[in-house]
Amino acid sequence: MSAQTLDQLPTPCLLVDQERTRANIDRMDLQLGQLQVPLRPHLKTCKNIDIARQMLDAHPGAATVSTLAEADYFFGHGIKDLLYAVGIAPGKLQAVAERRAAGMHLSIILDSLAAATAVTAAARRLDCAYRVLLEVDADGHRAGFRADDPDLENSARMLADGGCEVAGIMVHAGGSYACQQTEAIADMAATERMAALSAATRLREIGLEAPVVSVGSTPTATFSRNLDGVTEVRAGVYVFQDLVMAGLGVCRDEDIALSVLTEVIGHRVQSGQVVIDAGWMALSRDRGTAGQARDRGYGLVRDVDGRDLGEVVVQATNQEHGILAHADGTPLSAEEFPVGRRLRILPNHACATAGQHGGYWLIEDGAVQRWLERCQGW
Amino acid sequence: MSAQTLDQLPTPCLLVDQERTRANIDRMDLQLGQLQVPLRPHLKTCKNIDIARQMLDAHPGAATVSTLAEADYFFGHGIKDLLYAVGIAPGKLQAVAERRAAGMHLSIILDSLAAATAVTAAARRLDCAYRVLLEVDADGHRAGFRADDPDLENSARMLADGGCEVAGIMVHAGGSYACQQTEAIADMAATERMAALSAATRLREIGLEAPVVSVGSTPTATFSRNLDGVTEVRAGVYVFQDLVMAGLGVCRDEDIALSVLTEVIGHRVQSGQVVIDAGWMALSRDRGTAGQARDRGYGLVRDVDGRDLGEVVVQATNQEHGILAHADGTPLSAEEFPVGRRLRILPNHACATAGQHGGYWLIEDGAVQRWLERCQGW
Numbered sequence: 001m002s003a004q005t006l007d008q009l010p011t012p013c014l015l016v017d018q019e020r021t022r023a024n025i026d027r028m029d030l031q032l033g034q035l036q037v038p039l040r041p042h043l044k045t046c047k048n049i050d051i052a053r054q055m056l057d058a059h060p061g062a063a064t065v066s067t068l069a070e071a072d073y074f075f076g077h078g079i080k081d082l083l084y085a086v087g088i089a090p091g092k093l094q095a096v097a098e099r100r101a102a103g104m105h106l107s108i109i110l111d112s113l114a115a116a117t118a119v120t121a122a123a124r125r126l127d128c129a130y131r132v133l134l135e136v137d138a139d140g141h142r143a144g145f146r147a148d149d150p151d152l153e154n155s156a157r158m159l160a161d162g163g164c165e166v167a168g169i170m171v172h173a174g175g176s177y178a179c180q181q182t183e184a185i186a187d188m189a190a191t192e193r194m195a196a197l198s199a200a201t202r203l204r205e206i207g208l209e210a211p212v213v214s215v216g217s218t219p220t221a222t223f224s225r226n227l228d229g230v231t232e233v234r235a236g237v238y239v240f241q242d243l244v245m246a247g248l249g250v251c252r253d254e255d256i257a258l259s260v261l262t263e264v265i266g267h268r269v270q271s272g273q274v275v276i277d278a279g280w281m282a283l284s285r286d287r288g289t290a291g292q293a294r295d296r297g298y299g300l301v302r303d304v305d306g307r308d309l310g311e312v313v314v315q316a317t318n319q320e321h322g323i324l325a326h327a328d329g330t331p332l333s334a335e336e337f338p339v340g341r342r343l344r345i346l347p348n349h350a351c352a353t354a355g356q357h358g359g360y361w362l363i364e365d366g367a368v369q370r371w372l373e374r375c376q377g378w
Numbered sequence: 379m380s381a382q383t384l385d386q387l388p389t390p391c392l393l394v395d396q397e398r399t400r401a402n403i404d405r406m407d408l409q410l411g412q413l414q415v416p417l418r419p420h421l422k423t424c425k426n427i428d429i430a431r432q433m434l435d436a437h438p439g440a441a442t443v444s445t446l447a448e449a450d451y452f453f454g455h456g457i458k459d460l461l462y463a464v465g466i467a468p469g470k471l472q473a474v475a476e477r478r479a480a481g482m483h484l485s486i487i488l489d490s491l492a493a494a495t496a497v498t499a500a501a502r503r504l505d506c507a508y509r510v511l512l513e514v515d516a517d518g519h520r521a522g523f524r525a526d527d528p529d530l531e532n533s534a535r536m537l538a539d540g541g542c543e544v545a546g547i548m549v550h551a552g553g554s555y556a557c558q559q560t561e562a563i564a565d566m567a568a569t570e571r572m573a574a575l576s577a578a579t580r581l582r583e584i585g586l587e588a589p590v591v592s593v594g595s596t597p598t599a600t601f602s603r604n605l606d607g608v609t610e611v612r613a614g615v616y617v618f619q620d621l622v623m624a625g626l627g628v629c630r631d632e633d634i635a636l637s638v639l640t641e642v643i644g645h646r647v648q649s650g651q652v653v654i655d656a657g658w659m660a661l662s663r664d665r666g667t668a669g670q671a672r673d674r675g676y677g678l679v680r681d682v683d684g685r686d687l688g689e690v691v692v693q694a695t696n697q698e699h700g701i702l703a704h705a706d707g708t709p710l711s712a713e714e715f716p717v718g719r720r721l722r723i724l725p726n727h728a729c730a731t732a733g734q735h736g737g738y739w740l741i742e743d744g745a746v747q748r749w750l751e752r753c754q755g756w
Contacts, residue, residue, distance in 0.1 A: 010446075011469060012756055044697060066659075066698045068388075086698045087643040089655045090718035091389060111644050114717035142699055143644050143653055174696065265465040266489050266521050275521050277467045281444075281733055282756070285663030318552065319422060319729055320444045320464045321520055339492035340468035351697055355659055355734070358755050377736050378390055378660070 004368055006304050007342060011263045012282035014353070014360040015344065016372065017306065020257035021051065021239060028221065028238045029058040037227040040064050040083060040214065042236030045351045047374040048359070049077040055239055064234045068095055071106060073375035081105045083214070085170065085234065087135060087143055090118040097128035109170055111135040111144045116155035120162035131165040133212060134203070138195035139175035139188065147195060156203050156210075166203065168212030171196040172234070176219035178291070182249045189220035197229045222250050242350040243300055247292035253300065253308075258354060259344035260299070261361075262322065264337050272331020273315070274324040278345060280317040286352035298322065299345035299353075305366060306344055314345055382746055384682050385720065389641045390660035392731070392738035393722065394750065395684065398635035399429065399617060406599065406616045407436040415605040418442050418461060418592065420614025423729045425752040426737070427455040433617055442612045446473055449484060451753035459483045461592070463548065463612065465513060465521055468496040475506035487548055489513040489522045494533035498540035509543045511590060512581070516573035517553035517566065525573060534581050534588075544581065546590030549574040550612070554597035556669070560627045567598035575607045600628050620728040621678055625670035631678065631686075636732060637722035638677070639739075640700065642715050650709020651693070652702040656723060658695040664730035676700065677723035677731075683744060684722055692723055 006015075032039050041055040044066035052074060056063065062081040065071045071082045080103065088096070088108040099106050108130060110116055119130050134152060137144030145152040156166045173192035179185045192215045203210035215227075216234035227233065240258040241251040262278035280298065289296040297313035301324055311327040322345070326332055337343075347353035354360070358376060362369040384393075410417050419433040422444035430452060434441065440459040443449045449460045458481065466474070466486040477484050486508060488494055497508050512530060515522030523530040534544045551570035557563045570593045581588035593605075594612035596619075605611065618636040619629040640656035658676065667674040675691035679702055689705040700723070704710055715721075725731035732738070736754060740747040 007469075010473070010756055011467060086655060087653060089389060089641040089643045091385075091641050091720070092655075095388070112717060114712070115644065118718055142696055142701070143646075146648070263467040263469050265467045266493065268521075270524070275465060277464060277470075280664075280730065285665070285730060286658075287663070318520055319733075323520070334492070339490060340496055342469070352658065352663060355697075378388060 006261065006368060009261055009361060009368065011261055011342070012278035013261050014357040015259050015261055015363050016051070016240070016360045017257040018362055018364040018369070020255060022054065024238055024241055024251070024255060024257060025054055025057070028235060031222060032233055035224060035227045037230050037233050040232045040234050041239070042066070042085070042234050043070055043074060045236040045354065046239055047354070048372045049074065050372050051239060052079065062232070064236070067378045068092065068099070069377045070375050071099065071104065075099070075104045083107045083133070085109055085172070087111055088115060088119065090115070090122070093119065093122035094126060096130065097122065097126040100128055107131040107133055107167060109133045109135045110155070113151040113155050113158070116158050119164060120158050123162050123164050129163050129165055131167050132159055133167050133170040133214060134199065136169055136171050136195050136199040138171045138173045138192045141174040142172070144171065145199070147198065152199060153202060153206050156208055157206060160208060166208050166210060168210040168214065169196050169199045169203065170214040173215070173217055173220050176217050177244065177248070179219065179248060182223055185219045185248065186223040186225055189224040190226070192220050193224070193227060193230055218245060219248055219250050237350050240350040240354070243296045243346055243348045244288040244292070247289055247294060253346065256346045258350045259302065259306065259346050260353065261304070262343050262345060264339050264341045264343065266339060267334045268323070269334065272325070274332050274337040276322040276324060276343065277320065278322045279320045281319050282356055283314060283317060283322065283345060283347065284349065284352035284356050286347070286349040288348040296348060299347055302344045302346060304342040304344060384639065384746060387639055387739060387746065389639055389720070390656035391639050392735040393637050393639055393741050394429070394618070394738045395635040396740055396742040396747070398633055400432065402616055402619055402629070402633060402635060403432055403435070406613060409600060410611055413602060413605045415608050415611050418610045418612050419617070420444070420463070420612050421448055421452060423614040423732065424617055425732070426750045427452065428750055429617060430457065440610070442614070445756045446470060446477070447755045448753050449477065449482065453477070453482045461485045461511070463487055463550070465489055466493060466497065468493070468500070471497065471500035472504060474508065475500065475504040478506055485509040485511055485545060487511045487513045488533070491529040491533050491536070494536050497542060498536050501540050501542050507541050507543055509545050510537055511545050511548040511592060512577065514547055514549050514573050514577040516549045516551045516570045519552040520550070522549065523577070525576065530577060531580060531584050534586055535584060538586060544586050544588060546588040546592065547574050547577045547581065548592040551593070551595055551598050554595050555622065555626070557597065557626060560601055563597045563626065564601040564603055567602040568604070570598050571602070571605060571608055596623060597626055597628050615728050618728040618732070621674045621724055621726045622666040622670070625667055625672060631724065634724045636728045637680065637684065637724050638731065639682070640721050640723060642717050642719045642721065644717060645712045646701070647712065650703070652710050652715040654700040654702060654721065655698065656700045657698045659697050660734055661692060661695060661700065661723060661725065662727065662730035662734050663695070664725070664727040666726040674726060677725055680722045680724060682720040682722060
C-alpha cells in the first residue's frame with residue numbers, strides 16, 4: 001500500500017507513532033541497563049519485524065513469542081533464539097521438534113509432571129532434545145508450579161534423564177496488572193524475582209545447572225529495584241504502552257504509541273453522543289481499565305494528530321460502531337465532532353487492539369510513512 | 379492446508395459444523411418463508427463465500443455487509459447487490475463511487491442531514507448516483523434518525539434533488555439483544571417494523587417511492603409474528619448461532635455451529651481449574667452472556683466432538699491462556715481434563731470469536747473437510 005495522509009487512510013486503521021515507540025524502547029532499555037539485566041523482548045504485542053528490530057537493538061538475538069506462528073515469522077526474519085512462553089500443549093511437540101531440527105533455537109515452558117512426561121516421551125519418540133524452562137507461579141495469577149510443589153524437581157529430573165535440556169526457570173507476575181500502586185508493583189517484582197531465584201536454587205540443589213532465570217512483565221520490569229540473580233527480563237507491551245499501563249503509572253497517556261484512526265459517522269443528539277466507524281472489531285472488546293481508578297471505556301479519544309481532547313472515551317461498541325461520550329457526562333456537540341471529522345482512539349490494551357488488525361501504518365513526524373504487516377494466527 | 383483429524387489440527391483453531399450450519403439456515407428460511415419476506419443475509423458473521431452461498435440458496439443475489447473489504451470480497455465472488463449497513467463515513471464516499479462504477483450494486487445508509495449533505499456533495503463531485511437507505515432508530519440502541527426528526531424528510535429531499543436514489547428505510551433493533559423474554563423480542567420486532575413502515579410512509583408522503591423497507595436482527599427475525607409491508611429482513615448471526623442467542627431463547631446450545639478447538643496445557647490444582655491454549659486472542663474478549671441469566675464466562679466447554687460436559691466454562695482469559703472452571707464451583711479434576719486433552723469452546727458471540735481467526739475448518743459428519751478462508755480488515 002502506498003503512503004497517504006491521515007486524512008486519506010481508509011478507516012478504521014491502526015497507527016504506530018515512531019517517536020513514541022522509540023522513546024518507550026529507550027526508557028525500558030535505560031531501566032534494565034541500570035539493573036544490568038538483558039531484555040528478551042516479548043514480540044506478541046508488536047508481531048512485526050521492523051518494530052521487533054528496534055526492541056532488539058540493545059539486546060540482540062533473543063526474543064519471546066506467544067505462538068508458533070510468531071516463532072516462524074520472526075525466525076524467517078533471522079531471529080533464532082525464541083522462547084515460546086505458553087505452557088506447551090502435547091499436540092505441539094512435533095511442530096516444536098521440526099522447528100528445532102530446522103535450526104530454530106526454540107525453548108518451551110511447562111508447569112506439571114504430566115507435561116514433563118509428554119515432553120520426555122516426545123523427546124524419545126522424535127529424537128529431540130527439547131530445551132525447557134520450568135514455569136513457576138509467583139502470584140496465583142495464571143500458571144506455574146507452586147513454590148512448594150515437589151513436582152518441580154521431579155519434572156526437572158525426568159526431563160534431564162530423558163535427554164532434554166533443563167534450561168532454568170521462568171516466572172510471569174501477571175498479577176502486577178491488578179496492582180493499584182507503583183509501590184505494590186515494585187513489591188510484586190521482588191516477589192517474582194524471589195520465586196524465580198528460589199526455584200532455580202532448588203534445581204541447582206539437585207545438580208542441574210539451570211542457567212536461565214527469566215522473569216518479567218512490563219509493570220514489574222518498569223518498577224524493579226533489584227534484579228540480582230535474574231538472567232533475563234521479558235516484557236512486550238512497553239513498546240507501545242496503553243491505557244491500562246497508564247492507569248498503573250507505568251506510562252503517561254502521551255506515551256501511548258498505538259491508536260486507531262476513525263471517522264465520525266453520526267450523532268445521538270439527545271444523549272450528546274457521537275458515533276464513529278470504529279467498533280469492537282477495530283478496538284477489541286478489551287475493558288482493561290474497567291477495574292482501574294479511571295475507566296476509559298473502550299478507549300480514549302484524541303484528535304487526528306493525537307492531541308488531547310479531554311476525557312472523551314468510547315463508551316460503547318458494536319461490531320463496526322463506536323459511541324463516544326464525555327466521561328463526566330458533559331454532552332458532546334455535533335459542532336465539535338462533525339460528521340467526517342477524523343479522530344484517534346488510544347487503546348486499553350495494546351496487544352488486544354493490535355490483534356484486531358493485519359498491520360499498521362507507521363507515523364513519523366506526523367506523516368504516514370509505510371505499512372507494517374503483523375503476523376497473525378497460530 | 380490439507381484435511382486432518384480433530385486430533386491433528388494445530389490448536390487453537392476455529393471449527394464450523396456443517397450440519398448445524400445447514401439446520402440454522404433452514405430454520406431461518408422456514409420462519410421467513412412463513413412470513414413471506416426475503417432475507418438479505420448479513421455476511422459479517424461468516425465472512426466466507428462458501429457459507430454465504432448456503433445462506434443465499436433460498437434468497438439469491440442480495441446480501442448485507444459491515445465493511446467495504448467484505449463488499450469487495452463477496453463482489454469478487456459474484457454477489458453484486460450489497461448493502462453496506464454502517465452509517466457512511468464521508469471519507470469512504472470515493473471508495474463507494476469507485477465500486478459502483480465497477481458494477482457493484484452497492485447501497486449505503488445514513489442517519490443525519492450532515493451525512494446527506496456530504497453524500498450529495500460527493501454525488502456531484504464524483505458524478506455518482508449513490509443508492510441510499512435512511513436509517514431509523516427503533517429502540518435508542520445505536521444509530522438512526524429519531525422517529526419525529528424532520529431531517530429524515532429533509533435528508534431524503536436533498537439526496538433525491540442531488541441525483542441520488544433514495545431507496546427506502548432501514549432499521550436495526552439491536553436492543554433485542556438485551557431482551558429477557560422471547561415475548562419481549564417479538565414486541566421489539568413489531569416496534570422495529572412499525573418504525574420502518576412509519577418512516578417509509580413519511581418518505582412516500584413527500585413523493586418518494588422508497589421501495590425498500592429493510593429491518594432485522596437475528597432475534598427479531600426469529601420471533602417476528604408479522605412482517606407485512608417489510609420488503610427484506612437482515613440477519614447474520616443465525617447462521618452459526620451462539621451462547622448469547624441461546625440465552626435469548628433464539629436457539630439451543632446444541633444448535634451452535636461455531637467452536638474453538640483447544641488443548642489442555644495445565645492445571646491449577648488448588649482451585650480445581652484447568653488451563654487451555656485458547657485465550658482471548660482465540661476466543662475474543664466478548665462477555666455477552668455476562669448480563670444474561672446464565673453467565674457463560676468466555677465460552678462453554680464441550681468435548682472434542684462437541685458433546686456436553688456440563689456447565690464447564692472459560693472463567694478467565696489471558697492472551698493465549700484460558701482458565702476453565704465449573705460454573706457451580708465444583709472443582710475440575712486433572713483426571714477428567716488431562717494435559718493434552720482436546721476440547722471445543724462454544725462462543726458467546728459468533729461474530730466476535732470468528733473475527734479473531736483468518737479462517738475455519740469445516741467439519742462434516744465429525745470429520746475435518748477443508749479450510750475456509752475469512753475476509754479480514756476494512
